[in-house]
Amino acid sequence: MADRPLDGTGERDDGGGQAMRPTAIVERVEVGIVLERRESRHPWLDFAWKPVAAIAGAPARDPRGDWPVAAQGDDWIHFHAGTLTLEMFRKETEGYRVNLSQDPPRLFVVLRDPEDPEVDHPIVPILVTACPYEAQDYLDSGSDLVEPVAMPPELVAFLRDFVERNHVEQPFKKRQRRPYDPRKVGFAGSGGPAPVERPRGRPAGDDAPGDEE
Template identity: 35%
Template sequence: MPIGVVVRRAPGVTRWAKWSWKATDVLPGAGPADWTTLRTVDGVTYFHVATLDVDLHASDTEAYVHELQTRCPSLYIIMRADTARSDAPLRLVSVTASPYEAQDYADNGEDIVEKVAMPAAVRNWVEAYVARHHVEVPFVKRRRDRQRVDATQDGIGDHRINQTTDVYRAPTTHETQS
C-alpha cells in the first residue's frame, strides 16, 4: 500500500537547532511527492516528503498483532539525515507497521524513528492481512534433558593435548623458565 509521509518543520527552540522536524501524519494511497509544501501557518510548514510502499510479510504477523493490540496502533516512519540536499535535510528510508523492525532501525543510532497514528483504512488492511496469514505459535518451555553431567568427569582440557603431569599443581622453577 502506498503511504505518503507528512513532516512538520517548526522553528527550533534552542540556538543550536534552527528547525525542529517531526513526522506527523501519513496519507494512505498518496501519489508520488518530493518535499511538496502542503501548508504554512505561523512559521510552521508541513511537507509531503515522499510516498513509499508499505509491504506486509507473513513472517512478521506476530509483530503486527503486537502493534494492533496497543492502545493507539501506529505506523513507524524511519528517516535519515541527508546532507546531499540543502532543501531536504531528511531522507525517508522506510514506513513499517512492525514495531520490531522499527526497533532494529532505532538501535543503530543513526536513524530517526517516528511513531504516527495508523489511519483506519491502514488498520483495516493490516487486520485483514493478519486474519489471513497469522499462525499462533504455542509457547513451549524448554526442559533440560535428564542426563547427569556432574556425576563423572570426562577429562581435563583437550584430549588431543598430551598432559604428562597434574594440571592442578603449581609450576616448578624449571617449568617457568622455559
C-alpha cells in the same frame, strides 16, 4: 489499495542499498509521509523535524525530490515529504498484532540524513513499517531516527484483515530483541520532535557550552 500479492521472495532493503533479510512480500500499499518543520527555540538550532501524518494511497513522490506544502501556520510547515511503500510480510504478523493492540495503532517512519549535497533536505524518510520490532531494530542501529504516526483507519482495517488471513501461532521461544515499549519508540522518547535540526552559525570566537580549550 494494495498491489497484487507477490509469489516470489523479496529482499527488504534498509534504505542504504543493503538487504536486511529475505522474506515473502505479500502485500504493498503506497503511503505518503507528512513531515513537520517547526521553528526551534534552541539557541543554536533553526528547525525541528518530525513526521506527523501518513496518507494511505498517496500518489508517487520521491522523498529526495521537491516537497509540496500541505499546510502551514505561524511557526510550522507541513510537507508531503515523499511516498513510501508499506510492505506487509507473513513472518511479521506477530509484530502487527502487538501494534494493533495499541490505541491507536501506529506506523513507524524511519528518517535518515541523505548525505547527498544534491538533496536539499536535512533529513528524508527512507522506510515506513507497521512492525514495531522492525522499528526497534532501526532505532537500535543508532544511525537512524524512528518516529511513530497514527495509522490511517483504512490501513488499520487492512492490516487487521492481513493478520487474520496470515497469522500462524508459533511455539514460544525467547526473543533476542527487547520487548516493544510504545513509549520509547522515537528518537525523542515520548513522541517529541526529532532533533534533526540545522545548527545556527556561532559568532566568531564563541564557544558552545561544554567546549574545552
